[in-house]
Amino acid sequence: MNLFPExxxxxxxIWLVWGLSLAACVGLTVALRKWREExxxxxxxxxxxxxxxxxxxxxxVMTFPLYALFVGLVVECSLLLVTKVGTMYAAYAAARSxxxxxxxxxxxxxxxxxxxxxxxxxxxxxxxxxxxxxxxQHSGGSAAGADLVGPVLTASELxxxxxxxxxxxxxxKVRYAAGHTQITSIDxxxxxxxxxxxxxxxxxxxxHIPGIGRFLGQxxxxxxxxxxxxxxxxxxxxxxxxxxxxxxxxxxxx
Numbered sequence: 001m002n003l004f005p006e007x008x009x010x011x012x013x014i015w016l017v018w019g020l021s022l023a024a025c026v027g028l029t030v031a032l033r034k035w036r037e038e039x040x041x042x043x044x045x046x047x048x049x050x051x052x053x054x055x056x057x058x059x060x061v062m063t064f065p066l067y068a069l070f071v072g073l074v075v076e077c078s079l080l081l082v083t084k085v086g087t088m089y090a091a092y093a094a095a096r097s098x099x100x101x102x103x104x105x106x107x108x109x110x111x112x113x114x115x116x117x118x119x120x121x122x123x124x125x126x127x128x129x130x131x132x133x134x135x136x137q138h139s140g141g142s143a144a145g146a147d148l149v150g151p152v153l154t155a156s157e158l159x160x161x162x163x164x165x166x167x168x169x170x171x172x173k174v175r176y177a178a179g180h181t182q183i184t185s186i187d188x189x190x191x192x193x194x195x196x197x198x199x200x201x202x203x204x205x206x207x208h209i210p211g212i213g214r215f216l217g218q219x220x221x222x223x224x225x226x227x228x229x230x231x232x233x234x235x236x237x238x239x240x241x242x243x244x245x246x247x248x249x250x251x252x253x254x
Contacts, residue, residue, distance in 0.1 A: 018077035086131030091233035145178025
């Protein structure tokens with residue numbers, strides 16, 4: 001995976017909005033501090049006694065809505081960019097899973113190409129759970145990922161080290177990841193044993209702050225807005241160099 005171009009794939013606009021909003025927040029903060037220092041000699045009721053005294057509050061009143069908007073954009077875009085990093089990890093997990101299962105798909109009669117793709121998608125879903133939304137606003141009553149909830153809750157019990165984790169919150173994260181993570185394809189570069197296997201992942205990242213999704217996202221059909229985050233990761237195949245490309249082990253795992 002080439003990190004530099006991949007970190008920008010499908011989120012170029014988000015990076016641009018994040019940078020401009022951050023610069024605007026810094027600029028407004030500097031401007032307000034400068035204005036306040038210039039007016040620091042005149043405070044309290046003395047300002048109001050002068051003809052233009054009440055106008056001193058106008059910059060605050062006019063600037064605050066813009067400031068709140070830019071802060072919201074920075075927060076929302078930061079969440080989306082963190083999610084983008086998560087998709088890079090998930091795509092790698094999917095590619096690694098495909099590499100492992102590819103050598104078991106031929107010859108055994110049990111593991112098919114579709115099963116390999118399903119295993120890769122399962123790995124991607126589990127990798128996206130920490131980055132998925134746990135908000136009830138985004139749950140939408142989805143039953144996706146019901147088979148993954150139990151194992152994830154069990155793993156949480158083992159690794160949380162006494163910290164409380166709301167099982168309902170974790171369940172919503174698992175189901176959102178399962179319902180909005182998709183491995184669109186597993187592409188093989190060539191027929192060589194060490195050819196690159198590329199996992200192409202798509203994740204629907206939700207917007208959390210009202211209003212912003214109307215401008216940067218698209219309707220999800222469930223009352224909130226999402227953005228399609230696309231990522232791909234490639235790893236070399238490790239299949240045996242024989243005619244069937246399988247390792248001769250009968251896999252019974254489902």
